[in-house]
Amino acid sequence: MSANEIYLRPAQETDAWALSAIHITAIKALPATFYTEKELLAWRNYREKPDGSNILKSMKVENFWVAVKGDIITGFASFIIDELIGLYVHPHYQGQGIGRALVQHFCNEAAAQDIDKVITTASLYAEGFYLRLGFTAIKKVPHQLRRQIFVPVTKMSKLLNQ
Template identity: 75%
Template structure:
């Protein structure tokens, strides 16, 4: 598989359970190096099986784009105008440029809306990934998961037009 074989499209409500499954799989694949097993479990909403209800709620306010290879959804990004909210790629497809393509698409969408600077809240695992894409770390801060668990994250920003 190459990035050239990947297509992007707007997510549909029928994708919600697949996106939930990707979210869970991506977090389950992380080692407990930056976060404890309890924090990782909370991050995936204590789920081992997909439940698209949270995704469906988020779809009401966030824009979701999915990455597809051979008619299979393999990753997604969600954002609101200038803020990248979520970025997840199924572990089987990680390290192949899919996350980069999704972030570049988010930046292009923001540029099209006249935005010149974007932000994201990156997990400690993803900091290096975003730095390689031209983001700058702003500060480490607490992030409150929906279930009340607090995890450390890195607030990051990128001035658009600097590199893709």
Template identity: 75%
Template sequence: MSASKISLRPADEKDGWALSAIHIAAIKALPATFYTEQELFAWRNNHNQPDSSNILKNMKLESLWVAVEKDVVMGFASFVVDELIGLYVHPKYQGQGVGRALVEHFCNKASDRGIDKVITTASLYAEGFYLRLGFTAIKRAPHYLRNGVVVPVTKMSKILISAD
């Protein structure tokens, strides 16, 4: 698959189950190197099966965009103004430009709003990915998952180049 076949669109309620399934699959595919199995399970909101309720709540608060090829949802990103909240790509589509397309879309949306710097909180697994996209590590910090489990993450930022 080439990046040119990836199209992006706003998520809608009918995507909820697919987004939950992608979230779970992406985390299940991670080895227990940076985080324990217990932490990875907590990161999945203690779910092994998709549950769209959290995703649907987030749709009301965040901009949620999906990457699709034909009718297949391959990944998604959620963001609020200058902060990328979440980025998940189904393991079957990782390494094919899906994550990059979603992050670039987020950066472009922020730039269009006159924002010159964006931030994200990266898992230790994703730190290298964001570095390759021009983000800079700010600091390691604790991240509090919804169920009270605390995991280390890297706070990162990127200066956006104005198209002017």
């Protein structure tokens, strides 16, 4: 495998800090076009610095997969059976097919369990990305962040094995 190749592997507990760093960095890189600065701050759990504790809690119930380039974790996805819960790629590595590979892996895992449709809740920033991957927008819904802050998101679905 070359240093520029991306590969996917299950996340390990020791990855939690890096996943938290990617989560924070990816949200910090977003412009305040769809959501306000206050909403973006709530989305990253009011953190300026990585803290893997929330991710470690989520690892107990969600499947986490990481994308690795060389020895650097570049992105991750978390899912439960037929629902993609989270997808984040470090801004430095966006546009290189990492998010696409993670979503495809999620879809393959679901299809292997004879699931014919998957769902996700996309931020307004990510809606176009999912549409390009064959997802269909179902409806806009409110999503609760910390401290009773609600933001609009899009429920989306994709039929598998077509």
